[in-house]
Amino acid sequence: METQLLLGCDFSSAPTKRKPIVIARGALDGNAVRLVQLHDFATLDAWSAWLAEAPTWVGGFDFPFGLPRELLVHLDWPLDWASSMAHYAGMSRAEIRATFAAFCAARPDGGKFAHRATDAPAGSSPSMKWVNPPVAYMLHAGVPRLLAAGACMPAHGLAAEAFANRVALEAYPGLLARELIGRRSYKADDLARQTPERRSARADVIDALCGAGSDRLGIRLALEASQRISLLEDAQGDRLDAVLCLLQAAWASSQPGWGLPVGVDPLEGWIVSA
Template sequence: MPLVSGIDFTSRPSRRKPQWASAWRVSSSRAELVELVPLPTWSDYAAWLARPFDLIGIDHPFGLPREMQGEWGVPETWVGMRDWVTSFEPAAWRQFVSAWRAGQPPGRKFRYRATDCEAGSQSPLNTVNPPVGMMLRAGLPYLDRTRMVEVYPSLTARAAGVRPYKGLDPSPRQGLLASLNDHRGRELVIPPAMAEVATQDTEGDALDAVIAGLTAAWAVDEPRFGLPERYDDWEGAIVDPLLSAKRSTSSAELTK
């Protein structure tokens, strides 16, 4: 049975605000949550990624908006873009992006990838609240795109009508977890102790790791791990069953 993982990513992991990771055993009819753990250090994160997962879903952007290639003179290849971004120290990257944004007219301070427009996700040029751009900078050095895909747990929460779910009240998280019980035809097996961890984390990060893992559980059996047939490899694309259905509908309409 495939072993997949989902990761809720932060650009500055610590004991107070760790990365969260889930691991799932997956069959055609069943997905079993076997681990749900915090990863408070980069060493913990690297060790988790080194495990023999068939697929890992991570919730940070895998690329920049295409128009930034011309704006900033970024190399044309994805590897070149990765190396260019990671040549900045984190503080210098934040300063560079912030200074560029400050010089842009209203309505043009943030640019978006095609997948951000599809999913309603934040721009990778946003370096604060949420610091998606800092997550890009921190996550790029660890990416292995042969076995890692970009996911966006907020899509699942949005579809379930559960927003917001971060805060002291655990009931929205409990409702969201309950809504996952039949995920794409698979029976979910979530041990009570892990369900408690997922719903009691007030940040919602542990639950996001659960959802990220479920997205990976869906994607592991899909062609191209759920990536669209055509997309800008330089930008990357979010993998999600809801987006896949939307893309299929759009493609069918274009062929009419």
């Protein structure tokens, strides 16, 4: 495969200077990924413009690219991915919240949300969740902008030759972090919860990535000392999450079919490396 720019993205549907979207840019060298640079974006427009200007990339993005088939069938929304995303993009956040809340209210306790097939193996939140975390809003903000940047999305059947230079993959940093340190918490937005224990957990994630790396993915991280400090001291974990997504994208870039399992539902998509 021709050498491409590798990206990992920690995303926010409402970025600010204090809580920006973070992109980790890297390069694959054998079984190691070298972190080249971290980029912060305080607005959605700045983020999407940067993606559209970069001539070629493979990126892992920490937000869902699709909704559960069960949900779409129940709502009688389009059942092809492009049409379902166009319909979704045309809704307001208030409409999304009201629609999804009504769906959940009619379902029994313990089964309020519909799930995608990828949620169980990835350990991810349902993509229709609008709070804690608001991944439904992240999908709403992110997918249309990826499409506008000319990205192809292999898990959803979008791999037109004209767009092959920009490949967007759904990533999830928690999947890789759990493989390295179990369920220890390594980040917090709330200042009161930014504890020495979480800092120690970040250090263990970084040390594991730079040491043996991920056994399952067969890939490790190469950092400069200043970069390690930057990842360690970011108590919100956004920079480390971007780097974890970068490693997932790097792994996928070296796999046949982007590492996606056979028979992926193109309506729902898949979290890479799950």
